[in-house]
Amino acid sequence: xxxxxxxxxxxxxxxxxxxxxxxxxxxxxxxxxxxxxxxxxxxxxxxxxxxxxxxxxxxxxxxxxxxxxxxxxxxxxxxxxxxxxxxxxxxxxxxxxxxxxxxxxxxxxxxxxxxxxxxxxxxxxxxxxxxxxxxx
Amino acid sequence: xxxxxxxxxxxxxxxxxxxxxxxxxxxxxxxxxxxxxxxxxxxxxxxxxxxxxxxxxxxxxxxxxxxxxxxxxxxxxxxxxxxxxxxxxxxxxxxxxxxxxxxxxxxxxxxxxxxxxxxxxxxxxxxxxxxxxxxx
Numbered sequence: 001x002x003x004x005x006x007x008x009x010x011x012x013x014x015x016x017x018x019x020x021x022x023x024x025x026x027x028x029x030x031x032x033x034x035x036x037x038x039x040x041x042x043x044x045x046x047x048x049x050x051x052x053x054x055x056x057x058x059x060x061x062x063x064x065x066x067x068x069x070x071x072x073x074x075x076x077x078x079x080x081x082x083x084x085x086x087x088x089x090x091x092x093x094x095x096x097x098x099x100x101x102x103x104x105x106x107x108x109x110x111x112x113x114x115x116x117x118x119x120x121x122x123x124x125x126x127x128x129x130x131x132x133x134x135x136x
Numbered sequence: 137x138x139x140x141x142x143x144x145x146x147x148x149x150x151x152x153x154x155x156x157x158x159x160x161x162x163x164x165x166x167x168x169x170x171x172x173x174x175x176x177x178x179x180x181x182x183x184x185x186x187x188x189x190x191x192x193x194x195x196x197x198x199x200x201x202x203x204x205x206x207x208x209x210x211x212x213x214x215x216x217x218x219x220x221x222x223x224x225x226x227x228x229x230x231x232x233x234x235x236x237x238x239x240x241x242x243x244x245x246x247x248x249x250x251x252x253x254x255x256x257x258x259x260x261x262x263x264x265x266x267x268x269x270x271x272x
Contacts, residue, residue: 001165006187007143010217012263023260027234028219029137050219051142052188077262078214081146083164083186098163124159126213127148 002091008084008132009054013067014076017046020057024048030055036111043067080118080128088115088133095119107133138227144220144268145190149203150212153182156193160184166191172247179203216254216264224251224269231255243269 014020017035025032030048037044042065046057058079060068070079085091088107095102101123107115115133150156153171161168166184173180178201182193194215196204206215221227224243231238237259243251251269 004165004186007146007189010143010146014261020261023236027231027236027259028265029140029230050140053143075262077257078217081214094165095163100159100163121213123163125150125156126211129164
């Protein structure tokens with residue numbers, strides 16, 4: 001079986017970076033390393049490392065973004081858990097064999113060529129789970 | 137400033153352990169170390185370590201449990217993020233000074249005498265955050 005290594009990040013949907021950073025950075029004391037534009041998903045992401053993981057604050061840049069619809073329906077809050085895996089293609093195959101429903105049957109390519117895929121919350125009992133490949 | 141060390145756990149509310157473990161243990165491949173009764177909170181908790189963190193599956197044992205009401209209102213899914221801190225009393229003081237609203241102004245005592253406290257989601261922009269003291 002492939003290895004699930006760690007929580008890579010927790011994605012938190014926010015309406016406004018400054019307000020959210022008022023808690024995560026200024027009050028809780030995490031460091032904000034950088035903010036990235038992810039035009040493909042019509043979002044901006046603020047990265048705050050925490051141990052071997054990160055808190056990622058995600059803000060829609062367009063009312064048509066999936067995240068904007070989430071925000072409208074559910075308000076700001078936790079969006080998904082991302083776990084780091086050693087071999088994403090093998091892990092997706094294992095999940096499919098076990099009858100797990102995937103949002104992405106094959107990995108997508110993110111920044112820097114890193115591969116990721118989402119598992120459907122129907123198969124996880126309500127949690128949106130992302131897999132992210134972390135090479136050994 | 138006090139130190140926030142890591143994501144200690146992510147709490148996921150479930151209706152049924154076997155169904156949820158069908159994903160987290162049997163499909164994703166995490167190890168289930170043990171299941172604990174927490175009678176004070178009228179829940180049982182299943183612990184699945186993941187890197188330096190844990191996924192904790194929380195199941196109500198009584199319809200009056202806070203978690204049972206969450207389940208009824210929102211369905212199964214992510215409930216809170218718990219972060220490990222070095223000095224919880226100092227951290228709670230820092231948060232209060234910064235105007236952060238706390239659910240627990242003083243730490244509660246958990247299993248084994250470990251101290252924890254919850255921050256109100258009004259002050260975190262929609263995320264229920266728990267602090268858990270991890271001695272140095």
